[in-house]
Amino acid sequence: MTAGIRVGVIDKHPLFRDGVVLALRTQEDIEVVGQGASIWDAIDLAEKSQPHVIVVDAGTLDCSMGAVESILQQHPSIRILILADEASEDHIRAALKRGVRGYLLKGSSAGELAETVRALSQGQCFISPSLAAKLLMRTGPEATSEATGSGHLSHLTPREQQILSILAQGRSNKEIGSKLELSEKTIKHHLTNILQKLHVRNRVEAALVASNHLSQKRLAS
Known part of the structure; x- marks a missing residue:
């Protein structure tokens, strides 16, 4: 074979x-x-x-x-x-x-x-x-400027924001699907949309965007 x-x-x-x-x-x-x-x-x-x-x-x-x-x-x-x-x-x-x-x-x-x-x-x-x-621990100004699209999470749907927040924890597609009771295929579809909306090329860059966004929120609060 x-x-x-x-x-x-x-x-x-x-x-x-x-x-x-x-x-x-x-x-x-x-x-x-x-x-x-x-x-x-x-x-x-x-x-x-x-x-x-x-x-x-x-x-x-x-x-x-x-x-x-x-x-x-x-x-x-x-x-x-x-x-x-x-x-x-x-x-x-x-x-x-x-x-x-x-x-x-x-x-x-x-x-x-x-x-x-x-x-x-x-x-x-x-x-x-x-x-x-x-990478996720580094959330300073340099990382923020590198992660194109940070600050634009409002363009994501509530479900996409939810998936992105779990992704930022280092979870796999299977783990995200299990947590949200969704199929792995559905998670992949959502992640494709997330990458396009954030103008990033992969899940690591997307996780960086999410991490930077959370850091900015903490500083603002």
Whole structure:
């Protein structure tokens, strides 16, 4: 049976790269279509193998997002997932701005890696909860100015505001649906509308908007 999700793996450390490849190959719905040790390998892999997702080691990028942006410009359907030992807020924000859809810590389990790959292949975004928490805790003027659309939550329907407030707590679509007694499909539909209305590209940026809005309300009260 042909696997549904085509994945490429890029890491300059052969031992770790082999571990990621092995973890993904144990999944029936995931096919590793290529691997490499440099960002140039990633560019070549994107061109020749057309994967749905490319898993890239943050160290291999050497903190440069130019190559990632180039891949996404040439192949907008590809999703980039970065694996990192740790990451600064600035690096995560820079990655999101360049179009990266996932950011996962290397301490995550094989199951978490596979689930993240699946989420990205379905058009979702995912950031390790501990990294997302760092972003949500940063609610100063700089973060507010970066989050386009903050202050415009009044454009959202009451249901959309309710979903956004739960999203800002780091909840998944399934958890939001369970809390509100709505289907996961309905939550996805609402989130699509929320992203469009707030002029943001992913759920993390939307959560930042919500967090900034709450901070401003507290300061005003």
